Amino acid sequence: MENILEINGLCKSYEGFALRDVSFALPKGYIMGFVGQNGSGKTTTIRSILNMAHPDSGKISVFGLDSRKDSVKIREGLGIVFDSLYLADHLDAKHIEMQLRPFYSDWSKEEFFRRLKAFGLPDNKPVGEFSKGMKMKLMIAAALSHNARLMILDEPTSGLDPVARDELLDILTEYIEDEERSVLFSTHITADVERIADFITVLHNGKVWFSGTKDDLAESYVVLKGSEEDLPAAVREKCIGFHGYRNGFEALLPTDHLAGLPGELEHEKASIDEILVYIAKEDKNERASQDTAV
Amino acid sequence: MNELRKILRYDFISAVPVTGTFCGIALAVCLITALFGLPLGLVSFPLAAVFFASAKELSKSSDVIEGVLPASRNSFIRSKFAELTLSFLAGGAMAVLFYLLSCLKLLTGLLPEKLEHSVRAMDGFLDTAGVTMPKLCGIIVIFSAYFCAVIAAAIMVMELCRHKWDTVIMAAMGLATLILLSVFVDKTAELPIRTVIIISAASFLGSLMISLICCQVTCRISKDLEI
Numbered sequence: 139m140e141n142i143l144e145i146n147g148l149c150k151s152y153e154g155f156a157l158r159d160v161s162f163a164l165p166k167g168y169i170m171g172f173v174g175q176n177g178s179g180k181t182t183t184i185r186s187i188l189n190m191a192h193p194d195s196g197k198i199s200v201f202g203l204d205s206r207k208d209s210v211k212i213r214e215g216l217g218i219v220f221d222s223l224y225l226a227d228h229l230d231a232k233h234i235e236m237q238l239r240p241f242y243s244d245w246s247k248e249e250f251f252r253r254l255k256a257f258g259l260p261d262n263k264p265v266g267e268f269s270k271g272m273k274m275k276l277m278i279a280a281a282l283s284h285n286a287r288l289m290i291l292d293e294p295t296s297g298l299d300p301v302a303r304d305e306l307l308d309i310l311t312e313y314i315e316d317e318e319r320s321v322l323f324s325t326h327i328t329a330d331v332e333r334i335a336d337f338i339t340v341l342h343n344g345k346v347w348f349s350g351t352k353d354d355l356a357e358s359y360v361v362l363k364g365s366e367e368d369l370p371a372a373v374r375e376k377c378i379g380f381h382g383y384r385n386g387f388e389a390l391l392p393t394d395h396l397a398g399l400p401g402e403l404e405h406e407k408a409s410i411d412e413i414l415v416y417i418a419k420e421d422k423n424e425r426a427s428q429d430t431a432v
Numbered sequence: 433m434n435e436l437r438k439i440l441r442y443d444f445i446s447a448v449p450v451t452g453t454f455c456g457i458a459l460a461v462c463l464i465t466a467l468f469g470l471p472l473g474l475v476s477f478p479l480a481a482v483f484f485a486s487a488k489e490l491s492k493s494s495d496v497i498e499g500v501l502p503a504s505r506n507s508f509i510r511s512k513f514a515e516l517t518l519s520f521l522a523g524g525a526m527a528v529l530f531y532l533l534s535c536l537k538l539l540t541g542l543l544p545e546k547l548e549h550s551v552r553a554m555d556g557f558l559d560t561a562g563v564t565m566p567k568l569c570g571i572i573v574i575f576s577a578y579f580c581a582v583i584a585a586a587i588m589v590m591e592l593c594r595h596k597w598d599t600v601i602m603a604a605m606g607l608a609t610l611i612l613l614s615v616f617v618d619k620t621a622e623l624p625i626r627t628v629i630i631i632s633a634a635s636f637l638g639s640l641m642i643s644l645i646c647c648q649v650t651c652r653i654s655k656d657l658e659i
Contacts, residue, residue: 189499190496190659191659192656228446236445237442238501240438240442241503
């Protein structure tokens with residue numbers, strides 16, 4: 139599989155936050171869900187891909203080009219959708235088209251207006267008056283009009299109503315149909331990722347917690363439930379986000395440690411949402427044990 | 433250069449729907465009044481400032497656009513200085529042209545008698561104040577060059593400070609301008625025409641140089657700054 143995006147050992151630190159050794163790859167023709175809690179480093183990673191943030195170390199390659207040296211060339215092949223509109227919001231779509239056209243050698247005016255029509259967007263109304271869903275569609279229409287090979291979306295579905303979210307996901311699924319284009323889709327709404335992503339990268343506290351196929355993630359973890367007394371100490375250590383109740387416990391467990399578990403314990407497949415919740419709980423547990431130690 | 437042209441076009445398209453009509457009407461008024469001998473065209477200099485300010489501010493919702501469009505960071509910075517220099521110097525040049533046109537008084541004879549008298553009285557007033565036509569043109573050029581240079585320096589400082597001290601910088605710039613202008617206006621009447629013309633030519637070239645230097649310094653340093 140040819141990778142359209144490769145990140146190797148990306149490190150970037152700000153005051154109070156650091157991305158540490160972030161590495162993952164997105165193959166051509168697939169959608170990758172880039173998930174993590176707010177503040178986990180998703181936007182910093184995306185800003186680094188776009189050369190808006192300068193990594194302290196590590197290498198980012200897009201279309202086989204270096205993100206620092208060839209950023210202009212890279213951006214010509216990128217479709218970028220942020221959670222808010224970055225275009226001049228007092229202009230209508232016709233003027234926006236006139237502004238963007240010269241920047242892209244592959245720009246197709248016909249495609250832009252065809253997409254606007256298909257998305258039901260008016261071309262004579264200031265884009266600042268569009269709803270959030272319409273703004274997303276406008277940015278996507280722009281991306282599709284210059285034949286972007288990689289679409290990067292940063293939290294596009296947050297704040298969208300269910301219908302607009304559904305439409306957006308359909309557009310993305312259609313976008314990669316020719317198997318030449320890919321999507322990197324950052325979100326904390328995991329239901330969207332479960333629906334359309336082929337690959338998932340989970341970022342937690344600035345580090346990659348998991349990166350692989352959605353199926354691998356689903357098969358790698360289970361939610362374990364039962365009575366604490368039935369849980370062997372060796373397995374207890376492997377539990378992630380252990381949470382004890384009056385009548386039992388719940389925790390996330392890597393499937394590698396399922397063998398030999400007492401029959402009294404129940405386990406079921408973990409959803410991405412549950413995985414994120416248990417990772418966060420693990421953090422909380424670690425902080426609590428550190429406080430106790432102090 | 434190609435990138436710079438694209439960005440200028442981008443900003444121009446942003447500004448035209450908002451300030452284009454206003455500036456167009458104002459310029460038409462300046463032209464018509466100049467034909468009747470009224471030097472209202474002097475306002476085309478601040479008009480240019482309005483257009484410049486709107487072009488850059490209206491072109492985007494956020495700085496993110498610099499990370500999205502396929503153009504280098506340096507081109508975005510150069511476009512700011514190019515727009516500034518073009519607007520102010522073109523504004524100054526237009527003010528001079530309108531003023532010269534107003535001196536010809538091509539249609540003054542068509543004005544009602546009272547108004548015609550007022551127009552002619554204005555010339556008398558300027559003569560009494562010691563401000564002749566070439567001197568006034570020189571002063572306009574000096575003003576536009578001064579503003580161009582000061583704003584170029586302000587843009588450089590604001591970019592380098594990552595827009596953290598914008599208000600302080602603007603206030604300092606405004607204060608310095610007020611002091612300099614009050615001194616300059618006070619002394620202008622005493623200056624010989626030749627001196628004013630030399631100062632205006634020097635200011636024009638000087639502002640171009642300052643703008644160029646500020647642009648180069650900003651490009652050099654901003655290379656390592658994040659968007």
